[in-house]
Amino acid sequence: MLSADSRDGVLRLMEYLLTAEVYTKNEHLDIDDLPPPCRSLFMQGTEKPEVRRPVMVTEGLLKRVADPSGESLKALLKNPFVEFDTLNLQFHLTDMRAAAEWFAHHGGRERIESNPVLAYYIGGFDSLGIDYGEVRGQNPRFADSRIALESRIAAVMKKDEHLSEAMDLVLISAPEEIEQQMDGLVCTAGQEEVIRRVRTAIENRDFLREHRISEVGKLLFVGPPGTGKTSLALAISHELHMPVLEVRLSMVTSQYLGETSKNIDRIFDLAKSLSPCILFIDEFDFVAKSRISDDHGAMKRAVNMLLKNIDRISLVKSGVVLIGATNHPQLLDEAAWRRFDEVVEFALPDAAMREAILSTLSRSLDCDGNLAEVAAITEGFSGADLKMTLKEAVLSALMDGRRSVVQDDLDGAVLNIARRGVIRTCSRG
Structure with missing residues (x-):
């Protein structure tokens, strides 16, 4: 008699086996049809992340996801629709439809509802009423994953190894890693309107570029600490399916002030290389403060470099949404204010x-x-x-x-x- 954990383990192994066979036989299905656990199991390396057909389900592959005792793997082999090729050490299904029906009626419905590949093949069986389009729409996009982001970073570093110096200055998060989502925030009407405007600009980049309208997507978040500036910046990353590069200007300012300008250059170059993305600069007032209040020549050069880079970056041209955040707007000079096309207020809530x-x-x-x-x-x-x-x-x-x-x-x-x-x-x- 199988334990509950082992029965669940058999269903999990059968899901992998069914998914592999359905995905192999239906070439119009793509990587966004695979749920994240299947992607990571079937993917062959992260340098060029892809799931190649045919998907081979080997003994070693299933051992990675089977229970430590191996009880679920042994039970899987007793299933009449499962065959093990002892020569190639691979699992196959002898009757895919029969295996799918068995899976659907032995507790697999919940797994089908979160697996677009299985929803495509099994969703209509015996009036299960599972809609493939809905399941695919709820499946996390591969482009939002950490694996996809790491691949993009690796490609960028391969082209320009000097950008690796910028990696130590930023925190890069993939959309799937962002816990803060829009439905967990209470936004003002003005904040929601800004997000809609940015989304509209992204959807119409070609039109805006054609008409030379490029000063879009540079946002300055202004308000007291704790009012949600960082939370909204991160939630926008999740909402717009863009990785976010977080920068604290106090970290960029080197003890050797001559490096500060170079650090700023590197960060903006990295953002443009990883586009589409969000560049979120917290503590924006740390460097971009009134140049009258700081007589240090190196800091003045750093401020000028920051402003020049803001001028050169664009959502329309570069695919980068720039968000600056400050608790002290009075420290920003007029030149800094002019660089942003949207100033978003974060007041204490009523x-x-x-x-x-x-x-x-x-x-x-x-x-x-x-x-x-x-x-x-x-x-x-x-x-x-x-x-x-x-x-x-x-x-x-x-x-x-x-x-x-x-x-x-x-x-x-x-x-x-x-x-x-x-x-x-x-x-x-």
Whole structure:
């Protein structure tokens, strides 16, 4: 008698075997039809990431995903539709349709609903009612994966090894690695409108290029700390299916100031080489501050180099969305402001927005508190403060042996966060 884990293991192995055979026999299916676990298993190296036909399912391949005891692999061989070629050490299906029907009626439905290859072949069997188009639409795109990004980076480094110096100055994330998504944010109408404008520009790049309209997609995010500037920049990466290059200008400014200008050049060159992408520059005021306030010649040259690079980069021409973020807009001079075609404000949320943020953050929790009441007493709280408030409330409930948050937990959490704010303000004074 197979354990539940082993039965699930057999289904998993059968999914790989079925997927390989259906994918091999239907050449119009492409890598975006393969769910991520199948891609990583079937892919032959990452230098040129692709899944070649025919897909060979070897004993070694299945051992990589079978349970450590090997019980599921042994059980798979007892299936009447599975054949093992002892000469080539490969698995085959003797009757693909019969194997597919067995899979569908032995607990495989959930796997079919997340596997476009199987949805294409099995979705219509026996009125399962699984739509291939819907399943493919929900499948993560290969271009959004870390594997695809690593391949792009490797190709860029091969062409220009000098760009490797820029890799130490940025944090590069693939869209699939971005946890922050738009449905987890509460945006203002103005913020949502900017995202729509950027998406429209991306969809119409050829038209804009033809008409020499290139000053699009340079955004300056302005607002106090904790109001969501970084969160929205990362969520846009996920929303627009673009990798994001995160830069903190304080890290770019070398202790040897003469290197700062070169570092800025390298970062912008890397962004253009990896396009389409998002270049997110946090702490934008660190270098691009008023040149009147800094007499150091090397820093002035660095500021000028930054502004020149902003002029040269373009969503339309270069495929790069540039986002600068600052907590101190008063430090930016007029020349810096002029480089951005959109200035996006991130103000502290009002009561209605605070309630919406709390509702969004708590939607997966069992929360019996009055969120409107909490929103009313948290004037001056940022989105980050509200997130911390909810975390404190959850910890309070857990320490009391509960997994349901009540009003007392929320009230206590508000007091704790407010107290922290007072301490922080006093320490600055």
